Amino acid sequence: MVAELDLSDAEVDRIFRALADATRRDIVERVLTGEQSVSALADRYDMSFAAVQKHVAVLERAGLVTKQNRGRERLVRGNPDAIRRVQALLDRYERLWRARIDRLDALLAEPPHPSPSAPEQE
Amino acid sequence: MVAELDLSDAEVDRIFRALADATRRDIVERVLTGEQSVSALADRYDMSFAAVQKHVAVLERAGLVTKQNRGRERLVRGNPDAIRRVQALLDRYERLWRARIDRLDALLAEPPHPSPSAPEQE
DNA sequence: TTAACGTACAACCAAATGGTTGCAGAACTT
DNA sequence: AAGTTCTGCAACCATTTGGTTGTACGTTAA
Numbered sequence: 001m002v003a004e005l006d007l008s009d010a011e012v013d014r015i016f017r018a019l020a021d022a023t024r025r026d027i028v029e030r031v032l033t034g035e036q037s038v039s040a041l042a043d044r045y046d047m048s049f050a051a052v053q054k055h056v057a058v059l060e061r062a063g064l065v066t067k068q069n070r071g072r073e074r075l076v077r078g079n080p081d082a083i084r085r086v087q088a089l090l091d092r093y094e095r096l097w098r099a100r101i102d103r104l105d106a107l108l109a110e111p112p113h114p115s116p117s118a119p120e121q122e
Numbered sequence: 123m124v125a126e127l128d129l130s131d132a133e134v135d136r137i138f139r140a141l142a143d144a145t146r147r148d149i150v151e152r153v154l155t156g157e158q159s160v161s162a163l164a165d166r167y168d169m170s171f172a173a174v175q176k177h178v179a180v181l182e183r184a185g186l187v188t189k190q191n192r193g194r195e196r197l198v199r200g201n202p203d204a205i206r207r208v209q210a211l212l213d214r215y216e217r218l219w220r221a222r223i224d225r226l227d228a229l230l231a232e233p234p235h236p237s238p239s240a241p242e243q244e
Numbered sequence: 245t246t247a248a249c250g251t252a253c254a255a256c257c258a259a260a261t262g263g264t265t266g267c268a269g270a271a272c273t274t
Numbered sequence: 275a276a277g278t279t280c281t282g283c284a285a286c287c288a289t290t291t292g293g294t295t296g297t298a299c300g301t302t303a304a
Contacts, residue, residue: 009144016142021262022131032218039280051263053282058261072271072280080219087212090205096154097202143292161250173293175251180291194250194301 007085011063015086018062023047024055031065032078041076129207133185137208140184145169146177153187154200163198 007015018024027041042052056076059065063082067074129137140146149163164174178198181187185204189196 009147012147013142013144016138017261020135020138020142022135023262025131025134028215029218032215033222037280047262048264049281050265050283054262057282074281078215078219080216083212083215083219087209087216090209090212093150093154093200093205094202094209096151097200097205100155139291145292159250164250169292170294171251172253172295175253176292196251 007089012089014058014062015064015082018058018064019086021055021058023052024059027052027055027059027076028064028078031076032080032083035068035075035077037070037073037075039073129211134211136184137186137204140180140186141208143177143180145174146181149174149177149181149198150186150200153198154202154205157190157197157199159192159195159197161195 019028023045026044030036030041030044038053038056039049041056042049045052056065056067059076060067064079065076066079067076069075141150145167148166152158152163152166160175160178161171163178164171167174178187178189181198182189186201187198188201189198191197
């Protein structure tokens with residue numbers, strides 16, 4: 001589990017995997033801007049309806065989009081919460097990096113330290 | 123190309139794909155905190171050295187980590203620039219979403235609009 | 245010099261991915 | 275009632291992924 005985010009490893013896997021395809025990222029952009037039916041999306045890409053349908057399913061399993069029934073159509077819309085959760089995860093990476101830099105800075109700022117015992121090196 | 127980021131689709135693919143694996147995310151965390159040799163990393167996981175080596179190669183191809191030679195060792199370190207580039211991409215998605223919400227708000231705020239001509243629809 | 249260590253890479257394998265076509269069902273239209 | 279539209283799903287296929295073992299080579303230590 002990614003502690004502060006309440007997301008399992010498998011969920012994070014699915015989110016990143018879903019975003020690792022240009023067609024799917026494009027779909028996310030479109031449906032964040034405005035909901036669209038699956039066939040309206042399919043018209044935009046040079047592949048079969050079934051292929052687009054699969055892409056939408058991948059995004060749905062990752063929680064990046066949701067579907068809502070309207071008559072015979074399925075309206076796909078973006079889920080901004082999922083986006084924010086990924087952002088939070090990347091923020092964590094940046095914080096780790098900054099913490100490291102801070103530690104290095106602190107070391108350099110220290111006066112030449114004549115520690116008598118050998119430094120623990122793990 | 124993702125305009126404002128100077129990243130090709132293929133590069134973004136590689137970055138997200140690289141992050142879509144728990145072992146690789148763990149490696150990124152470790153080497154953002156402090157550089158480590160490939161074998162030091164391999165000791166941490168319940169898989170062969172070669173498997174960890176492959177994971178590091180995936181991260182390297184994605185630009186998330188870099189390697190530096192030191193004697194017979196290869197020191198792996200995190201590349202915070204790549205992290206920031208992904209953050210920028212997700213920011214773009216969030217801005218799209220906010221722009222949509224703003225548009226919807228504007229519509230609701232409008233007085234009942236008796237437009238004489240049919241509204242342009244696509 | 246020999247032995248051990250750290251790495252790279254090839255070959256192999258099972259499973260997942262990303263595409264296809266085809267068929268069937270639900271929901272509109274005429 | 276019949277036809278069209280939108281969707282879902284199964285079956286199939288080529289490629290990629292994520293793991294393995296084995297071999298080879300440069301570097302450090304005895």
